[in-house]
Amino acid sequence: MSIPARSKPTQLSQIPFDPEYAPGARNAVTVCLRVQPHEQVCVITDEATIEIAAAMGVELEKIGARYRAWVLEEIAERPLKDLPTEVASDLETCQVSIFAVQAQRNELRSRIQMTDVVNRRRIRHAHMVNINRQIMLEGMRADFQRVDRLSQKVVEMVRKASKIRAKTDAGTDLTADLNPKYKWLKTSGIISPEKWGNLPGGEIFTTPGEVNGTFVIDGVVGDYLCAKFGDLQESPLTVHMKGNRLTEAHSDNRDLENDFWKYTHTDENSDRVGEFAIGTNIDLKEVIGQILQDEKYPGVHIAFGNPYGAHTGADWDSTTHIDVVGRKFNIWVDDEQIMRDGKFLVEA
Numbered sequence: 001m002s003i004p005a006r007s008k009p010t011q012l013s014q015i016p017f018d019p020e021y022a023p024g025a026r027n028a029v030t031v032c033l034r035v036q037p038h039e040q041v042c043v044i045t046d047e048a049t050i051e052i053a054a055a056m057g058v059e060l061e062k063i064g065a066r067y068r069a070w071v072l073e074e075i076a077e078r079p080l081k082d083l084p085t086e087v088a089s090d091l092e093t094c095q096v097s098i099f100a101v102q103a104q105r106n107e108l109r110s111r112i113q114m115t116d117v118v119n120r121r122r123i124r125h126a127h128m129v130n131i132n133r134q135i136m137l138e139g140m141r142a143d144f145q146r147v148d149r150l151s152q153k154v155v156e157m158v159r160k161a162s163k164i165r166a167k168t169d170a171g172t173d174l175t176a177d178l179n180p181k182y183k184w185l186k187t188s189g190i191i192s193p194e195k196w197g198n199l200p201g202g203e204i205f206t207t208p209g210e211v212n213g214t215f216v217i218d219g220v221v222g223d224y225l226c227a228k229f230g231d232l233q234e235s236p237l238t239v240h241m242k243g244n245r246l247t248e249a250h251s252d253n254r255d256l257e258n259d260f261w262k263y264t265h266t267d268e269n270s271d272r273v274g275e276f277a278i279g280t281n282i283d284l285k286e287v288i289g290q291i292l293q294d295e296k297y298p299g300v301h302i303a304f305g306n307p308y309g310a311h312t313g314a315d316w317d318s319t320t321h322i323d324v325v326g327r328k329f330n331i332w333v334d335d336e337q338i339m340r341d342g343k344f345l346v347e348a
Helices: 019-032 047-063 085-089 110-119 133-137 143-159 224-229 254-263
Strands: 040-045 066-071 096-101 126-127 163-167 173-177 184-189 203-206 208-216 236-244 243-250 274-277 300-307 322-323 331-333 336-340
Touching: 019 047, 019 126, 019 133, 019 143, 040 047, 040 085, 047 066, 047 096, 066 085, 096 110, 110 126, 143 184, 143 203, 143 336, 163 300, 173 243, 208 322, 224 254, 236 254, 243 254, 274 322
Parallel strands: 040 066, 040 096, 096 126
Antiparallel strands: 163 173, 163 331, 173 208, 184 203, 203 274, 208 236, 236 243, 274 300, 300 322, 331 336
């Protein structure tokens, strides 16, 4: 059921949607977020993603949970400069939130403002930036309980480790030295008040102590560059890191090379490795060119910029955050190999 608001929200029940969205929406609402009838939910969407939000709304109504739905273009100009006040006020009253939108350039500031509220109020938050039909039919239909079991086993291993090495036949060869002061987080798709999560879920991550080596990005890059360049298998971006800083970036696609270099030099820490992660969604079979799903693909991915220090314990910050994903990894935790050619050697 919808509830009255200070500014009139959108009535999702009036929006038709593809019935193929229903299984993924049900998974999000009942399995990942575990929404209860007595809870209040804030649904944030945009014109491009409103069908997916409508599918979520139907599932919320089946449970009997109250919600407000906000279509960003109806309350603010895009790209967003700041989080709209209507949304910020609504988040202050909610136990659960869903953010299903298509990213636009320079909107990271507004998303950080949103997650600041989420973190402070310990909202169970589903972050679904650039969610689309393919992801709803693939990643959002994963068995997240199974993904969670694998994620728990892997995170217990890495929490004891001092280093992780990752290699691929494409030329990736990097080592992450781990800082025992920094926490590892599990975002397996089962979302708790302790940490909001992307959906589809399936990763563990930390802020590394230091990353050195080469990463051949033959998967995807994140933020708005993902929509611009898509799957990079035919024209990879190769980056080199020393002392946890990006030192070189090369690609036959010069637009990609230039845009990535500019993005990672926005501020003093934009070129710093802020995230080191292992994708654990074993129901994903291939990279599809969409960062929201592809960063959960089994393997290593890293991000330059914001280290999510509120969760990991990192004591530095950045205004940017861009993930990079590769394919078919071999991974060693200390001296134990846990992945071969993109397949986990750990039982789920």
